[in-house]
Amino acid sequence: MPGAKASVLETFNAPLALREFSLPTQFEPGAALVRTEMAGICGTDVHLWKGQLPITLPVILGHETVGCIEQLGEGLERDWMGQPLKPGDRVTWTSSTSCGQCYYCVEKGQPTRCPQRRAYGIGYRCDQPPHLLGGYAEFHYLQPRTNIFKIASDLPTEAVIGAGCALITAIHGVERICGESGPALTPGRERGGMPLLPSPWRDYVVVQGAGPVGIAALAVAKNAGAGQVIVIGGPKHRLELARQFGADGTIDIEALREPAARLDAVRQLTRGFGADAVIECVGHPEAVTEGMEMCRDGGKFLVLGHYCDAGTVSFNPHVVTRKQLQIFGSWSSEPRHLKAALEFLRGTQRQFPFDTMVTHRFPLERAHEALTATASWQSAKSVIVPRS
Ligand SMILES: [Zn+2]
Ligand SMILES: [Zn+2]
Numbered sequence: 001m002p003g004a005k006a007s008v009l010e011t012f013n014a015p016l017a018l019r020e021f022s023l024p025t026q027f028e029p030g031a032a033l034v035r036t037e038m039a040g041i042c043g044t045d046v047h048l049w050k051g052q053l054p055i056t057l058p059v060i061l062g063h064e065t066v067g068c069i070e071q072l073g074e075g076l077e078r079d080w081m082g083q084p085l086k087p088g089d090r091v092t093w094t095s096s097t098s099c100g101q102c103y104y105c106v107e108k109g110q111p112t113r114c115p116q117r118r119a120y121g122i123g124y125r126c127d128q129p130p131h132l133l134g135g136y137a138e139f140h141y142l143q144p145r146t147n148i149f150k151i152a153s154d155l156p157t158e159a160v161i162g163a164g165c166a167l168i169t170a171i172h173g174v175e176r177i178c179g180e181s182g183p184a185l186t187p188g189r190e191r192g193g194m195p196l197l198p199s200p201w202r203d204y205v206v207v208q209g210a211g212p213v214g215i216a217a218l219a220v221a222k223n224a225g226a227g228q229v230i231v232i233g234g235p236k237h238r239l240e241l242a243r244q245f246g247a248d249g250t251i252d253i254e255a256l257r258e259p260a261a262r263l264d265a266v267r268q269l270t271r272g273f274g275a276d277a278v279i280e281c282v283g284h285p286e287a288v289t290e291g292m293e294m295c296r297d298g299g300k301f302l303v304l305g306h307y308c309d310a311g312t313v314s315f316n317p318h319v320v321t322r323k324q325l326q327i328f329g330s331w332s333s334e335p336r337h338l339k340a341a342l343e344f345l346r347g348t349q350r351q352f353p354f355d356t357m358v359t360h361r362f363p364l365e366r367a368h369e370a371l372t373a374t375a376s377w378q379s380a381k382s383v384i385v386p387r388s
Contacts, residue, residue: 003021004131005020005137005138006020006136007384008059009049009059010057011057012050015368016367018364018367021137028144029074029075030073030145031073031130031142031144032069033069033140034065034067034070034140035069036139036386037090037157037385037386037387039384039386040381042165044122044307045061047307049061058125059121060131062136063121063122063135063165064165066091067139068087069085069087071087079091081150091148093142093149094147095121095332096118096120097117099117102115112332112334120133121133121134147338149338149342152342152346155342155345156355161383163357167341168337168341169213169216169304169332169333170220171220173279175337177277177300177328204226204227204228205221205226205230205275206230206232206279207232207233207279208233208278208305209280209282209305210238210239211282214242215231218242218245219348222245222246223344223348223351226277228249231249232250232253233251234254236254241380244353251265262294263294266294273296274295276295277300277302278292278301278302279302289314298323300325304330357381358380360378360379360381362384367384370382
């Protein structure tokens with residue numbers, strides 16, 4: 001029986017191990033087997049590797065993956081969009097699937113908080129069949145009900161992986177702050193399939209953090225019609241990337257080391273009032289207190305960078321009352337956000353060249369180097385190409 005090589009997290013903080021697993025012989029109806037073309041390394045993978053999220057090992061990491069369909073299970077004929085699927089099609093998929101039946105899925109419209117959700121590359125042990133439930137492997141098994149999306153031929157794999165889960169996360173987050181009181185992020189079909197907002201959103205937006213989520217939040221906010229987007233972060237090459245992606249202003253945290261100085265800089269760039277919306281994409285608790293001060297009165301603050309529990313921070317609730325702040329949280333993403341991301345990437349390839357973010361490629365055997373390159377910020381985006 002043919003096998004599939006995979007890079008496995010067996011012990012936290014130890015090098016990933018190359019293992020071989022048997023391919024599934026019996027297919028569940030609705031399942032699929034995909035040959036991995038490219039797997040992205042996400043910052044979350046570094047946290048997982050360090051043991052900072054509660055997972056059970058061994059795990060094949062990788063929740064940003066593109067591959068070609070090798071085999072389709074009985075009854076799986078169409079992707080999430082209703083397009084026909086056949087072997088050889090290039091696809092991607094949501095890392096988690098909600099049950100669609102519970103209190104949060106049906107009654108409260110919060111499917112990302114469905115208790116049944118488990119993410120590929122995070123929540124599945126690989127020592128039990130069907131083993132291949134993560135991206136760092138030659139093959140990926142897609143369980144029944146996985147939200148599969150066929151990738152249009154004019155959209156490069158590098159763009160999908162370069163944007164990765166950061167873009168989907170940012171689309172969901174920006175949708176929440178646009179929400180009911182502002183325009184919703186409804187993908188339209190005008191202007192070459194670009195997701196468009198029904199009306200312009202002329203606000204000042206501050207993005208805290210110039211990592212993948214920060215850059216993606218900048219792109220989504222610009223595309224959503226934000227008037228001015230100011231990115232705070234570092235190092236310098238990250239801020240340069242932010243300018244390439246259309247940042248109207250950047251604030252270098254290495255030059256302005258004190259929160260008060262950064263707050264001053266934001267006020268200067270926002271007519272003295274502060275930003276209409278601040279999007280936190282940093283992941284350090286201190287950024288949250290700093291960011292709330294950067295909001296104008298009655299402004300919106302989105303905590304987007306705390307997928308991992310980075311600990312607590314003391315803050316003065318008076319700020320929330322006095323400023324009449326609206327505070328938002330956003331967890332993971334829904335299938336429609338992946339749909340919007342793929343349309344966004346297709347429609348904005350020139351404006352937001354996410355494909356150029358794939359800077360470091362590694363074969364499966366060197367998956368651990370890919371992970372450490374991400375951990376040390378050597379790369380814009382490291383990827384694994386199993387058949388390189
Ligand atoms: Zn991720
Ligand atoms: Zn559910």
